[in-house]
Amino acid sequence: xxxxxxxxxxxxxxxxxxxxxxxxxxxxxxxxxxxxxxxxxxxxxxxxxxxxxxxxxxxxxxxxxxxxxxxxxxxxxxxxxxxxxxxxxxxxxxxxxxxxxxxxxxxxxxxxxxxxxxxxxxxxxxxxxxxxxxxxxxxxxxxxxxxxxxxxxxxxxxxxxxxxxxxxxxxxxxxxxxxxxxxxxxxxxxxxxxxxxxxxxxxxxxxxxxxxxxxxxxxxxx
Numbered sequence: 001x002x003x004x005x006x007x008x009x010x011x012x013x014x015x016x017x018x019x020x021x022x023x024x025x026x027x028x029x030x031x032x033x034x035x036x037x038x039x040x041x042x043x044x045x046x047x048x049x050x051x052x053x054x055x056x057x058x059x060x061x062x063x064x065x066x067x068x069x070x071x072x073x074x075x076x077x078x079x080x081x082x083x084x085x086x087x088x089x090x091x092x093x094x095x096x097x098x099x100x101x102x103x104x105x106x107x108x109x110x111x112x113x114x115x116x117x118x119x120x121x122x123x124x125x126x127x128x129x130x131x132x133x134x135x136x137x138x139x140x141x142x143x144x145x146x147x148x149x150x151x152x153x154x155x156x157x158x159x160x161x162x163x164x165x166x167x168x169x170x171x172x173x174x175x176x177x178x179x180x181x182x183x184x185x186x187x188x189x190x191x192x193x194x195x196x197x198x199x200x201x202x203x204x205x206x207x208x209x210x211x212x213x214x215x216x217x218x219x220x221x222x
Contacts, residue, residue, distance in 0.1 A: 008203035035212035044204035076127035090119030146177025
């Protein structure tokens with residue numbers, strides 16, 4: 001039985017003028033089989049949806065300027081622009097409440113409350129330099145309807161499944177959109193070493209080849 005493989009797919013720079021499913025068809029159609037899972041980087045999906053804004057288009061308020069100071073420097077929310085971008089979508093006072101509860105939670109040993117309560121954009125917004133040029137000069141929001149995007153990919157190519165994933169070089173992988181029958185944690189673990197190349201590599205699509213066979217083999221041995 002063939003082993004599971006990760007196949008990065010090279011594209012050109014994708015823009016808001018592109019449709020992500022059409023782009024996958026153009027660059028990867030002949031490589032996708034019925035036993036494969038197609039994964040695509042969430043930031044590139046968002047870019048094709050026009051969900052990117054330049055920092056100068058934002059007007060950070062006092063709450064954003066204060067709250068960003070309480071976020072670790074590696075996070076997009078540590079930027080006044082990243083914080084304000086999330087506030088513009090999820091609401092300033094919701095974000096403020098989440099920050100307050102997050103601080104209280106840490107006092108009793110509970111971490112992660114801020115991102116649980118703040119809304120989806122707090123975890124998905126990419127600050128400047130967080131994605132590929134020329135969009136490294138933009139704030140990129142999380143994608144709209146990632147579940148629908150994943151399902152559209154599966155339907156178009158007849159593959160075993162599809163996911164929209166948020167993966168970085170810090171060994172953090174999270175599936176934000178997935179088709180029925182796949183387990184987000186399993187797919188995230190497969191992608192943990194970040195096979196995506198959103199910068200000069202221009203490989204925002206990764207085919208997880210032979211996923212169905214690998215899954216069947218696990219079931220047989222369980």
